[in-house]
Amino acid sequence: HLAKGSNLIALRCRNEGGPAGMIGELVVKYADGSVQKIATDKTWLGSTEGKEGWQQPKFDDKAWKPAHVIGKLGNGQLLKSLDPLKHHADVRLRKEVLRAIKTLCPQSAGNSLIDFLRDGEETIRLSALKQLVSGPYTTTFAAWAPVVTHSAFLERSHSEKHAVFLAMGHTAGEECVPYWQELVTRRFWTRRRVHAEVAVLAAEALGLRGTPAAIIALRDGQRRFNKTIREACRVALDAAAKRTAAPTVKMHA
Numbered sequence: 001h002l003a004k005g006s007n008l009i010a011l012r013c014r015n016e017g018g019p020a021g022m023i024g025e026l027v028v029k030y031a032d033g034s035v036q037k038i039a040t041d042k043t044w045l046g047s048t049e050g051k052e053g054w055q056q057p058k059f060d061d062k063a064w065k066p067a068h069v070i071g072k073l074g075n076g077q078l079l080k081s082l083d084p085l086k087h088h089a090d091v092r093l094r095k096e097v098l099r100a101i102k103t104l105c106p107q108s109a110g111n112s113l114i115d116f117l118r119d120g121e122e123t124i125r126l127s128a129l130k131q132l133v134s135g136p137y138t139t140t141f142a143a144w145a146p147v148v149t150h151s152a153f154l155e156r157s158h159s160e161k162h163a164v165f166l167a168m169g170h171t172a173g174e175e176c177v178p179y180w181q182e183l184v185t186r187r188f189w190t191r192r193r194v195h196a197e198v199a200v201l202a203a204e205a206l207g208l209r210g211t212p213a214a215i216i217a218l219r220d221g222q223r224r225f226n227k228t229i230r231e232a233c234r235v236a237l238d239a240a241a242k243r244t245a246a247p248t249v250k251m252h253a
Contacts (some may be wrong), residue, residue: 207236
């Protein structure tokens with residue numbers, strides 16, 4: 001609520017350890033429907049001492065210093081300031097960093113979110129995957145490769161591996177097809193059940209892509225000796241065909 005005349009925004013911030021900062025944006029909606037946005041910037045003043053009356057418009061702030069700007073809202077520079085906190089021992093703090101990334105850099109943080117997929121806490125990995133699938137992020141397969149080619153990936157739960165492939169397709173798109181094609185056509189001699197599970201998920205991901213390259217990969221997978229993978233490729237091809245089939249309209253005289 002704005003009052004007639006001078007108005008003041010005063011914030012009290014507290015740092016409980018490690019790098020910290022403050023960011024905010026005031027959105028003013030006028031009666032005529034117009035909108036004005038006022039974001040925190042170098043014109044803001046700060047002090048470590050909150051003397052009496054500091055929240056009032058007439059407070060004498062001559063001794064206060066201008067804020068040090070790390071980056072603007074949405075600027076990828078802000079991510080660098082959060083890097084030291086990604087591996088903090090406190091899982092609660094790491095979760096807060098995830099939420100901060102979504103708020104501060106909703107478009108340029110794809111690779112930064114992938115970094116969380118190496119976290120030892122499953123809930124953090126799943127939260128990062130959820131953000132990657134639902135947000136407007138763009139990445140490359142090169143960013144995903146260290147995650148999906150690491151031996152630890154095979155030990156993840158079925159649902160997590162499925163979420164990883166969904167996020168890969170959403171953010172890296174067609175770049176993932178050669179990797180998935182390798183999974184559905186590769187021969188494996190050890191841990192067959194685990195590798196087959198990943199290959200089935202790859203077939204599903206290729207079916208969701210439905211592109212010419214993905215269809216070729218699925219047809220190659222149908223020639224595999226492994227019956228489970230052959231069947232997964234067949235199902236994925238059928239699903240892709242149904243999604244691309246033109247609807248039939250019948251008219252009656």
